[in-house]
Amino acid sequence: MTTPFAALILERDPYVLADLPGLFQAYLQDAGGFLFVGLLFFFLVMLLRPAQQQQTAVGKSLSLFMLGCVAVAMLCYAGYGALVMAEWAKPGQFGADLMNIKPPQDPTGYVKTVTPRFSLLGYTDRDLPEYVRPFPPPANLKLEPGQPYPQPYPWQALLLSVGGLASLLGAAAPFAAGMRKLRWRRVWAIAVLSMKEVYRNRVFLAFLIVLVPFLFPITMFLPFKAEDELRMGVKWVSVITSVLLLLAGVLLAAFALPNDVKSQNIYTIVTKPVERFEIVLGRFLGYVALFSLAPLLVGVLSLIFLVASKPSEASRKQTETARVAVRGKLQFLSRKSDFVGVDVGREFNYRRYIGGDPNSSQRAVYQFPTVPSGMGSAPGQAVPVEFTFDIYRLTKGEENKGVDVNVRVTSWQCPQRPPGLEERSGEWDWSDPAARANYAADAAAELLKLPQYKNDPVFQGDPAAVAGRAVNRLRNVTPKDPEWAVVNTLARKYGFYEFAGKEVFDFQPERVFVPAALFENATGGKKPANAPAVQVFVHCTTSSQMLGMAEGDLYLIEREQSFAQNYLKATFGLWCWLVLVIGLCVTLSTYLDAVVTLLCVVFLFGCAFFAGYIQEQAQNIGQGQSGPFASLNQLLQAKSPTAQAENTAVEKAADTLDVVGAKWGFRRLLNVFPDVEAFYWTHYVSEGFNVSFEHLFLNLVLLLAYLFPWFLLGYYLIRGREVAA
């Protein structure tokens, strides 16, 4: 539950604006698929239940439109099916089988096992080109060495998207038509009624329970290490308030409509000129309004509480900030081209390691595709690079002594190259040695302009030796030193900076400052499209030690913002959760009984937390792990699970069913679960990282997108419901 170290473990990238097209495509495919099934069901009911027909009837032109949409979607899905079949028969010819792509094997990256729930592909466009691989790997697909894996033309994706779009339009058409009749005065009347009900029935008193834990200082609950006090405080407050508020939200929203039906109050409402959906919307908005203030209120109160509980200085230093971090992609490089970092075989460890040695050519390279333009003029002409590394000791080192690390930062204008296989030194060199020589000469010249070096005998004599010493001297300056101006001048000109001999400790956050002018250099000029703007090379120089890191472990700090604003921003995530459960409750209870609704929503929301695990299981089917159909086959034939597979036709069929059916089914299940983790920001706050408004905006998009199909379902259900039956 608790992390033993001070690092933000990013299990996934938060969504950014650039993900929107990919998300939209995935949404069309997934939500569209569900709506297609819903539409088929709708027409089935219309055919079988003529009595229902006139109640839910949608008008002639509208039903024609819906039928047209279903026809288009059917054609698309049939085309998709044909392509999948063709692909199985002749792999690599018709584009990858998008139904069965493999997950990204990127153990050092943000562990991207948790992927957008909407996606039939499982991945947004951002990930696609690299990871699309047919599965199971076709045996008869032979690639020439160096031949790229066939990149499919996305016919399949296109067909799925168009089919999804058609279904979406068909299903939403009556809804959209009905929206024209919607009157906000009525919706608002029902919303206000919901709020009054809570207030007059004194239900709100139950909310006060939320406040009870705050009567006690946080340290009473659990003894923490001093530096963890604030961090754990934030986490515990978040857990307690979320659980209590969510519980209150679910209870209120799940019982609202069923109670109206049971008490028959709904008779007097639906016999007024009220569109039935207005009742659903009114209830939803009423509870959302009621709960909108709650997270903020609880946020402010708990913030006061956290501050008042006087956390230790050490913990405030680690947590009481909101760093705006710029993150990059991590690559492990050495003189050997196949180096991917060392796996030290630690369980549950997603870090990879580089070996420590002054002569090692192994580097952890963080590549930043772009950097914010403001960084060049950072205050104090210094931009912090912060990192938290794991030290894996091969021999028992000295107690309380860290390992030494060199941090080299270069812009795209200063490319580096690894040493050749035969070279003795492991040092990486500039791709342009002449530029390096100029840099050294300039370093000496600039340094000698400073008064304290003018008469320093060390910096007299042979220019090459002096240049070497100057470069060395500049590898150890901080922004407070007078040499900082020199470092900046050089960085502006060459886009190069190195800090040597930084001592780092196991899981201790450390900082090295980079001259801001380097980022000026990086944002100037005409950068080739695929070159990273800035690279950070990490080199461990202490022998017999391994240094481990993951993508989230090193970042540039653009600026730091206040902890309080970040804390309150993160409550937006809690608000999203509340809106999510209220929306689910209200829409499901259009048809289901209150208690059943309650159970359903708790199940949906609860399982969503295990979605990552479910997804992992689904991915493993067919790769060593047998799926439900294979197990069933074994059971039926009374075989032990360890028996050798005989490759009979039945077994093959079972395996295929597993891969296609069970995996597909698992993914559909995942679609139904809300992506709860996307709204969870507490770990950002507790680790002192800023939650950007971009992330929050995408939260809102995600929330509305997830709820929309549910609301469509609610729309049809409440219209087709006999409220007096």
Place this chain on the structure above:
Amino acid sequence: MAQNVVETRSLTKVYRDFWGRKKKTALNALDLTIQKGEIFGLLGPNGSGKTTTIKLLLGLLFPSSGDALVFDQPAAKVEKNERIGYLPEESYLYRFLNAEETLDFYGRLFNMPAERRRKRAEELIDIVGLKNDKKRILREYSKGMRQRIGLAQALINDPDLVILDEPTSGLDPLGTRWMKDLILDLKKNGKTILMCSHRLDDVQDVCDRIAILYNGDLQEQGTVSRLVEDQKRVNLQASGLQMTDALEQELKAVIEKHGGKLESVGHPTTTLEDLFLRIIEESKARPGRRYLPSGNGN
């Protein structure tokens, strides 16, 4: 030309359970028409399908077969509700609201602007006689008071068709009388009324036409006067004389001469309802009137 406000064509309702199995045929091929401006009564014992008929007309239930038309529109159409007022069998309203808030809420559902809502609510609270209790929440109301606010809620939109399900149930005789007068008033203002009841006197007093339902089947339909009047029966009433044997004999002879048969003679009895009403009226006129065990009640 008389206009059909309500029309049903072989309207049938079969209640089914979740699995579609038949539970009960509550209404069987009902054909009805109700014309503009009349008071139509649905009469029948408990469980005969009266409420089911009304729910079908309101779209609370969907017909198993046949059609239910109101204002020439299918019952499922929401728009027709603009012109309908409905008082449920039990008035199910939000108990945490007071009378004013209740009417305001229902006014909003008609998309009425604030000023009109306020005026209409005041008017109706006056009509149903809840002026002194308008700030109390409905939880504290008695059954009769709830029936009154329920009626007010049904009239908030000044409807053309008022549907009342057992409007007098739970009311005292005074309330019953008041309700009946109100129904007649509505008719006078050109409204069409559909009410159902299992109490014959209610129906007889106010309805122009009735339909008698029993076990989901329509048994009888027609104007009240035609259904109730008995062509072969004559009522005599006289005053200023005492009943004697001689008188009875003579009357008998006269009646037999005309081919009839004297069935009974005696003092006229008032109905209990009449008596009750008279006493209340007298008590209102003369406060302090009390019942005394001996004497004639003065």
